[in-house]
């Protein structure tokens with residue numbers, strides 16, 4: 268076969284529309300996932316055993332099941348179970364928030380544990396409350412060291428948004444699928460889709476790199 | 486009037502008594518040096534004073550506040566008793582100035598401007614006027630430890646606890662830290678210092694305690710204990726650290 272350049276270029280306007288949805292979903296889900304993940308991570312690390320166990324079960328359930336199953340469950344299962352009906356986009360965002368929070372929580376826990384104990388003691392020894400020590404010292408120090416791992420998880424999250432195809436959310440992958448069904452130019456369309464993902468992820472990676480440099484510490 | 490009153494303190498880890506019934510009273514403005522072999526309980530005793538470790542038996546009262554009191558009381562003790570660690574433990578994400586401002590801002594609740602003023606004055610005092618904007622990773626060990634001392638002082642403690650403040654430093658950097666401590670002593674700060682710097686203890690100390698196996702074996706004037714050790718145990722110890 269020959270590579271049909273015009274099919275390649277003509278797919279872009281439609282695909283870029285899908286890319287906007289992908290970006291939107293990602294930019295909403297991941298910060299929310301980080302917030303939830305940070306909360307769960309702090310609970311995993313510092314809460315008394317009964318509460319920490321609940322958080323452990325939460326993380327275990329999410330990490331132990333495929334994301335597609337989670338998406339299906341939220342979109343199709345919740346309405347049947349308790350009469351909560353979410354549109355595809357919302358269900359997809361909720362799924363991404365919950366899914367990423369579990370992985371992010373583990374990163375946060377690891378980051379908090381890796382902060383030298385002496386810092387915590389220095390904070391306590393000057394009369395800070397434990398909560399203040401976490402908020403002003405251990406948390407910020409851990410965060411700076413976690414940036415590479417968080418960035419990696421964000422890249423995974425962006426790519427995972429393609430799984431929303433299973434509930435019909437019109438993100439980039441879904442859009443590619445639709446265009447291909449119209450034009451039958453599989454090579455050109457999926458090549459274009461791949462390039463757009465690559466561009467978004469490269470941009471994300473370079474933003475993270477500069478953030479990492481910006482808050483660099485010993 | 487004693488500022489630290491330790492009565493019948495036992496510290497136990499599992500079934501091991503690390504401190505075995507310590508009675509000790511320290512008056513305001515005393516410069517007390519704690520020496521003793523590794524594992525004798527020096528750090529543990531120091532850390533019990535500001536409640537970084539809980540006591541298993543007995544009580545410690547610091548300026549009228551008990552380490553067995555509630556959280557609020559323990560926090561008050563920690564405001565009274567500044568602590569300097571062997572490993573400095575500066576906050577790595579903050580500059581020297583921000584490290585020293587931290588206590589006034591977060592535990593004393595003073596304004597940002599006042600905190601900066603307090604911190605600058607203290608950093609000048611410990612000889613770090615030129616390095617205020619540096620991060621800990623950009624400072625030498627001696628500079629880090631002097632910053633750490635300033636950070637403790639910024640909370641305006643009534644006494645200072647030092648746990649081997651020069652042990653992590655190269656010999657040529659120890660002097661600058663000892664100078665700062667000497668100056669503090671001259672200003673009348675009450676200090677409890679764990680160290681292996683025997684000569685410094687003799688010069689600056691008003692009292693020397695020799696800990697061995699979780700007990701205070703000797704308690705006296707540094708000069709007397711050091712020039713004429715009353716026990717073979719202390720004599721051997723001094724031979725090993727000197």
Ligand SMILES: Nc1ncnc2c1ncn2[C@@H]1O[C@H](COP(=O)(O)OP(=O)(O)OP(=O)(O)O)[C@@H](O)[C@H]1O
Pocket residue numbers: 498503521522523524525526527528529530
């Ligand atoms: N968290 C802990 N759990 C169990 N044992 C401990 C703990 N902390 C200290 N110990 C033990 O208590 C004893 C006294 O320790 P401590 O750190 O007070 O000694 P030290 O006199 O400061 O020694 P060094 O000169 O080596 O610093 C040691 O035998 C030590 O192993």
Ligand SMILES: [Mg+2]
Pocket residue numbers: 527528529
């Ligand atoms: Mg020690």
